[in-house]
Amino acid sequence: MSDKRNRFETLAVHGGEPRPGADGSVVFPIYQGTVFEADPAGAGGDVPYIRLGTNPSQRHLQRRLAALEGAEAAVATGSGMAAITTALHSALGAGDHLIAAGAFYGGTGQFLAEHAERLGWAYDLVDPGDEDAWRRALRPDTKAFLTETITNPTIRVGDLVGAARFARAHGLTSIIDNTFATPVVFRPHTVGFDLVCHSATKALNGHSDIAAGVVTGSGELIGRVASVLRAYGCTLDPHAAFLLSRGLKTLALRVRQQNANALAVAEFLAGHDRIAHVRYPGLTGHPDHRRAAEWFDGFGSVLSFQPVGGAEAAESLVKSLRLAYAASSLGGVESLVTRPAADGHDASAPVATPGLSDDLVRFSAGIEATEDLIADFAQALAD
Incomplete structure (x- = not known):
């Protein structure tokens, strides 16, 4: 485990790594098993199982991802869209309202267009840099604020600090897609964002050979995201987790x-x-x-x-x-x-x-x- 005072380059190599490693290995092994013997005296809910995201390889990756974003906890998902959708599900229920920055990844827009109404969610699209527009969109049933660090593909940077502050002031869960920036460029938790999402398919892995996603945040909020993720079965395969963890070292x-x-x-x-x-x-x-x-x-x-x-x-x-x-x-x-x-x-x-x-x-x-x-x-x- 690295010292939190280390620079990012060192954190990318050592953050979240056990010392010593399994059987002395510098590289954390792939635990491909789906089921593990339970400890009869252990806590009943903490069972290593692939769908639950508690396989040792999955846990190792999630510690690494949390360290890189400076978060308490992380959950790895089967894709970037799984990260965004489970984060939204964790913050919104039927009858709730979302404020969303209007210039975002097409898959996110497609999800809202095709599924929000069916799920009972209402949403308003706003300019990511216009706080007056956010205030006009705010409703008594607003529960979350969604934005991107750098918009895709129009390459704009909204008022990120203002968005986190606005969400906190109004009791909203702030969710940001940090895929384009990566934690090398920007760490949204440092300015107050609650949940940070990535398509780890992209720069976090960096080698165009897996699909993966991640959500980071407080232990409480990630617990809610993980609950949704487990229900939908969108957790990341251990071998992909191994490849992503390897990619993070050169991030x-x-x-x-x-x-x-x-x-x-x-x-x-x-x-x-x-x-x-x-x-x-x-x-x-x-x-x-x-x-x-x-x-x-x-x-x-x-x-x-x-x-x-x-x-x-x-x-x-x-x-x-x-x-x-x-x-x-x-x-x-x-x-x-x-x-x-x-x-x-x-x-x-x-x-x-x-x-x-x-x-x-x-x-x-x-x-x-x-x-x-x-x-x-x-x-x-x-x-």
Whole structure:
């Protein structure tokens, strides 16, 4: 177990790790078993079992994830959507109301559009940076506030500190999707958020080979999330837990290189005459640059931009890049590029995402050499 005073790079390697390890192993083993012999004298509810998320491999991962976000507890889920939906289920019941920042991941919007009414939830979509809009949306039955650290794919940074403060003042459970930032860039619990969610499929794992999610928070709130998770059977398989725990050890190194690459590419594109607009909070001209510079350690690995020439030019650019894969995920060691509107990001959202146009291109920086990524964009724009 690492000292809490250690820097993040050290925490990523040692946080939540038992010392000594099982049978002296530096690497925590995979406990693939589904069932374990119960201690007749033990507490009846604490049984190691895969669906309950209490298999030793699952518990080990959850200690590691809690340490990285600076939380009391964590629960690992089978996907990022399982993290978001179980967090919402833990905070909302039939007849309750949710305030949700309107610019969010398409899967979250699809879930609310298709299932909120059936579950008896009402919700209002608000601007993540407009506290007056939050106040207008507030109702006696409002129970939760949902937002994202960096919006997907429009790359905005809302008033995060204000959102956490607003939720606390009105007795709401504050829930934030921290996937785009990662705890390397921002740790939402430090400014007062109650539940922090990730699609660990993305940067936390970093190698594009598992689906996973995580929710962190207080022991009490994570207990509620875990109760929902167990009922729906959305816990993470032990082998995936092993891979995710391994990925976490290089998280800081990967994210810092990805951030540096994203900033360099954003600066290159912002100065290119065939690019109309670039969205990246590391650029001084970005409307949320001051917020990001104050709260973040880095500006994230994802940017979006619009080339001159509209959707046709955007599609041509995506096809001309040689290093970035045309794929709709993000946060891996390999760079990825996509057109969110063409990939159905908004297809089932409750309202169209503000700023999502058919010429918008989203780029997720990998860990390749910065110079090679810039050269690749230069050749693609020269075609």
